[in-house]
Amino acid sequence: MKYISEYRDSAIAKEITKKIAEEVRPERTYRLMEFCGGHTHVLSRYGLENILPKNVEMIHGPGCPVCVMPIGRIDSAIELAVKHHVILCTYADTMRVPASGGISMMKAKAQGADIRMVYSVSDAYKIAKENPDKEVVFFAIGFETTTPPTAVVLKQAKAENIKNFSVFCNHVLTPAAMKHILNNPNGVKIDGIVGPAHVSTIIGSDPYKELAEKYKKSVVVAGFEPLDMLQAILMLIRQINDGRAEVENEFIRAVKPEGNVKAINLMKEVFDIRDSFEWRGLSSVPYSALKLSEDYAFFDAEKRFDLPYRRVPDNKACECGAILRGEKHPSDCRAFGTVCTPETPIGSCMVSSEGACAAYYTYGRRTKK
Template sequence: MKYITEYRDKELAKKLVADIAKEARPDRNYRLMEFCGGHTHVISRYGLEGILPKNVRMIHGPGCPVCVMPIGRIDSAIELALEHGVILCTYADTMRVPASKGLSLMKAKAQGGDIRMIYSAADCLDIARANPDRNVVFFAIGFETTTPATAVVLKQAKAEGLKNFFVFCNHVLTPPAMRHILKNQEKVQIEGFVGPAHVSTIIGSEPYETFAKDYSKPVVIAGFEPLDMLQSILMLIRQINRGEAKVENEFTRAVRPEGNMKAIRMMEEVFALRDSFEWRGLGSVPKSALKLSDAYSDFDAEKHFNLVYRSVPDNKACECGAILRGEKQPSDCRAFGTVCTPESPIGSCMVSSEGACAAYFTYGRHKR
């Protein structure tokens, strides 16, 4: 199958691994952060970390939208369902993220909340059309990857004049989170980034130039196949060895420098920057998330239902915050694999299909 088997070729993988071993200088360590949770799963699934030289260390980043959602935002969504009686729609992984008082969206549904799992943002519009006497709220989460889909349904709702459809907007942005990590490197040093793939298909490669220019950190945008990852790691090592810091695009089959201009223009029309937004593990990060623009404020669930955000501390037994900052690995958490498993998670990193803890557990890395 085109673009699948070609990027899993064993002989090419062996050559790339040999090239990495040759290029990685034995007198230094290479600390590379894969920002995207999808990349973390590729590394775990194909055992890439086990075949890299020991001085090439992959550090997990906060690139999982479900993982970085703070408890207070889940609490607000539960409030919409249980106290305001709305039909709340959201994606699957969000349903199981632990919230306050032992709740989650799944448990709130068991208590009588009309909470529905959807596969597409467009499903919310169908539900709103089919229930004109009920308020329907889309609990929208995700990085720039899923933001255009939310923009599309908002434009459709406005064009149709729907009065019972609202969006609880929790879309977050990648570059501000990367910048926040670089500004707070007391506990973890990063020499280069494996840039996210799906996000970059939307925003392009140009927004990462600031990390090369202002922070002297190389960025290589990588696809999601094992050869993509190995090639990107090799490209980063070569840049570091040469003392370079630039943005390179390994994922040329999908990412352009300018990104998807149609999607970007739509996002700029429908959304506006928040002054600040709390991320799990990172705290409040300036200009790192989106809200609905004034032109679409009639669809803003936070305004319509007068939601008041309350910050809630994470479970003390959970190390998700440190894992998302790159300070710890999942196996460093005492709860990992014991009281915290995919069947009974106590932290969001074990819930999400892109979470680092889920990757470690699913592919058995914790057994080593």
């Protein structure tokens, strides 16, 4: 298939891998964090970590939007459907994330709550227009990639004066989470970062300059194919060897330095930045999430239904938090693959299609490299 098969060429993969092996310095370790869960799945699906030198360590970051959603936010979404009797619209991955008291959106739905799986915010908006006598809430999650579509529909709802539609906004911001991890003096040690692909098509590569300039970390934005990942790793190793901390863009076919300016301006119009937001595994992260701006406050489900936020601790048997911080691998968790499986998940990292635990389980990785 054109434009995909070219990035899965095994002969080229062997050439890049050979260059990586030639250029790594045996006396040092290269600790590289791939922030995005999509990159974690590429590493596992194609067995890339198995062909890297042993002193190149890939660290899995918090780049899975479902995984980083704290239990308190899932509880609030369920409260909307159960207590306020709204039609709650959400993506499929969030349905099975364990919440308080052994409940989940899927179980709440089975008990009678009107919770519906949708493919997009547009689907939720359509349901609102088809049910004018019911309050419809879209559970908006995701990084900068899924934020512009939410903004588009909110503009449409305002223009069409739709009264029964609102958004429970949980959109989070990638650079803020990266800086939070790097700011932790007791956290995981990182030499370089593989920048996310989809997020970067929206925000561009420029927002990562602070990671290079202030934190002296090498950054390479990479696409989602195996050759993208291998080339990005080679570029990071070369930066580290040269003592450089720069932002480079391997994914030039889709990412511009300035990003998608139209989408960025749309987000600025519809959303404001929250002072703080809780991430699973990272605690409260300053200026790391979005809320609806005053011009769109009418559509804010938190205000419309007076939703208080309650912080809820994670299951003690689950290492999801440490995995999201890059401090542990899924195989370090005693529950992994035993009591915690995709069929019986304890934590969100096993539920989401982008979760690190799901990647390890799906592709048969029971141990570290």
